[in-house]
Amino acid sequence: MNSELVYGAYILIWPALTLGVLGVICWAVARDVRKAKSSDEDLL
Template sequence: MTNELVYAAYILIWPALTLGVLAVICSAVVRDVRKARQSDDDLI
C-alpha cells in the first residue's frame, strides 16, 4: 500500500508543477504587455 501512495503522489505532483510553471509564464506575459502599453511600444 505504501508503494501505491508513493506512485499516486508522484503522478499527481506533475499537474501541480505544470500549473505553477504556466502561472509564472502567464504572469510574465501580462507584466510585459502592461509595460509595453505604458511605453507605447509593440509587444513583439
C-alpha cells in the first residue's frame, strides 16, 4: 500500500470516530431527558 493512502485514511478516520462518539453522547442525554420528564424528576 502507498504510505500516503495509509496516512490519509488514518487522518480521515478521526472525524468519523468523533462524530460517532458525539452521536452516542447526544442519544444518551436525549434518552435521560425523556426519562426524567416522564417521571417528573429533574435532569440534574
